[in-house]
Amino acid sequence: MTDAAELQTVAIERDFAHPPHKLWRALTQPHLIREWLMDNDFAPEVGHRFKLRGEWGGVLDCEVLLIEPERSLSYTWDFNSDDPAYALKSVVTFTLTPTETGARLRMEQSGFRPEQKQAIGGAKYGWAQFFDKLDQVAAQ
Template sequence: MKDIALLTVDGRSQLRMERRLAHPPEKVWSALTEPSHISKWYPFPVAELELKEGGKVSFDAGDGSTFEGIITEVDPPKVFAFREEDDLLRFEITPVDGGSQLVFSHTFDDRPAAASNASGWTDCLDALEQVAGGADQVEVDNDSVALHERLVKEFGLDEGVVLTTGDGWIVRFERQLREPADKVWAVLSGGSDGVSEGDPVPSGFAHPGASTGKVLSAAKAEHVEFEWLNDGKPAGTVRYEFRPGNGGARLTLTQQGDTGSADLRDSALHAWHGHIEGLAAELFKARG
């Protein structure tokens, strides 16, 4: 059994992942807490671990440096938890007939990254199960991008929001993609590197019902901002921004409108949702 849920706990996002493992709690505990075992399933090798509350766990970042976490709970062989920067990772083991029930939670702030986090932890927990079973080498063969895209929809991370301002309204989307910004830019721009101020807006940047004016500002794979038109007149702006995210580019899209176009907010929200998800589907189809 593999259950994944995205919750909100004390105002923060929390992934909760539950596994039924065919290994006793002592074996799972060993896989969770012995440095040589952790290094086989965790994203970073463990350089040092003080297995006590308040103890430090040091990870090898892979570039010659290390970073540290602080252990927040130790109750062998039931609970192991530690804080990595502002994130809290907690593992709870319960004995069941034929093995163990493992409940893993990851508490964090960057909610748009939840699907990427969950797909990554799926690989880690699959590897952990193998380590608990005594494997010296682990093999994980999941389609993490397909899982990411499924979880984006299950978690509602594809949905945008409408904000009201003193001057009008804003439709906003923040979507984690699984390709780098240069590849996303190539799809949106039709392969053009030269999108510049004053140019017509490449069709890939506009949803099918949008009427657009001129590009106001652009930097390849970083941002583009352009006018949108209502009844042939400028009514606001659309802005794409790209920055590194968990597993690929993080896209933030905003459309601003004035009070005179308030009746278009809901249709804009719907149209941009379809456009962004169409982009994600095209990137998924073209991968590899």
């Protein structure tokens, strides 16, 4: 079993030319989450359990842990796999900070085991792609 101190985090931070309320809307409204992230049954309520369904056929089991409107959102991001290399129990946290030109969004996904190098690389790549789509959705 991996010690919690050994777990690794992927962090992506980007400045957006959109005010925090536009990004918050895209982070918390199911029809918009579907456009930039995955199909889902999300509800912005602490304790709500929901699923994210990837185009690749995978399903993530999630639970809302924290909601601070237009500031912070956190939920579990669990992927169950028969292959331990791909099984992941993690937490995704979004933090919004207003800037002079819009908002800075920081995403942290914590819980990667040291041996999950491929998953860590995939998360870094995937979140960068998701943020590109998020920028388009927030512009609507």
